[in-house]
Amino acid sequence: DGGITQSPKYLFRKEGQNVTLSCEQNLNHDAMYWYRQDPGQGLRLIYYSQIVNDFQKGDIAEGYSVSREKKESFPLTVTSAQKNPTAFYLCASTYSNQPQHFGDGTRLSIL
Amino acid sequence: AQSVTQPDIHITVSEGASLELRCNYSYGATPYLFWYVQSPGQGLQLLLKYFSGDTLVQGIKGFEAEFKRSQSSFNLRKPSVHWSDAAEYFCAVAPLGQNFVFGPGTRLSVLP
Numbered sequence: 001d002g003g004i005t006q007s008p009k010y011l012f013r014k015e016g017q018n019v020t021l022s023c024e025q026n027l028n029h030d031a032m033y034w035y036r037q038d039p040g041q042g043l044r045l046i047y048y049s050q051i052v053n054d055f056q057k058g059d060i061a062e063g064y065s066v067s068r069e070k071k072e073s074f075p076l077t078v079t080s081a082q083k084n085p086t087a088f089y090l091c092a093s094t095y096s097n098q099p100q101h102f103g104d105g106t107r108l109s110i111l
Numbered sequence: 112a113q114s115v116t117q118p119d120i121h122i123t124v125s126e127g128a129s130l131e132l133r134c135n136y137s138y139g140a141t142p143y144l145f146w147y148v149q150s151p152g153q154g155l156q157l158l159l160k161y162f163s164g165d166t167l168v169q170g171i172k173g174f175e176a177e178f179k180r181s182q183s184s185f186n187l188r189k190p191s192v193h194w195s196d197a198a199e200y201f202c203a204v205a206p207l208g209q210n211f212v213f214g215p216g217t218r219l220s221v222l223p
């Protein structure tokens with residue numbers, strides 16, 4: 001079955017540490033997205049990529065970085081510059097103007 | 112400013128009762144419209160979508176939504192709610208050529 005795989009499901013970060021969240025899709029979608037979700041809030045766009053080797057900042061890109069070296073992969077790094085990283089992170093993909101397809105998310109917490 | 116609003120943060124209904132979740136958007140032209148559902152700790156699952164044509168769209172799990180251009184609304188309905196429908200519901204819009212914008216969500220609780 002095609003889909004989006006996010007890993008790990010749970011992740012813990014120490015002070016001053018960078019952590020990377022994985023997102024892999026086998027849907028052959030061109031566009032991929034990273035969202036942050038905080039309790040009781042909607043989804044906020046961190047970064048998106050419409051094509052390999054290109055990506056754009058979303059609404060809350062500060063403290064995050066991404067890469068898009070392969071069509072199927074769009075990893076997100078939460079850097080030490082992100083002072084409030086505790087959240088639920090969702091990856092999505094799509095093509096054209098079709099609905100976005102979501103992974104099951106990664107919950108990041110601070111140690 | 113362009114926005115998506117879901118006026119109800121939390122709704123509680125009894126099992127078997129009808130349900131309507133509200134969604135309003137503010138865009139110059141009619142965007143593509145979507146409803147998603149999210150169970151705790153999970154990703155979002157698409158319930159239904161509206162691109163054009165018939166303003167009443169049917170989705171999965173017995174849900175439907177009606178697009179009303181005059182009210183800039185896309186409300187989600189279900190005639191009879193089941194306990195398994197308890198979840199968070201998100202309305203989303205996609206203006207042509209632009210990224211999705213999600214509403215803040217409505218949490219649905221279902222009483223036995």
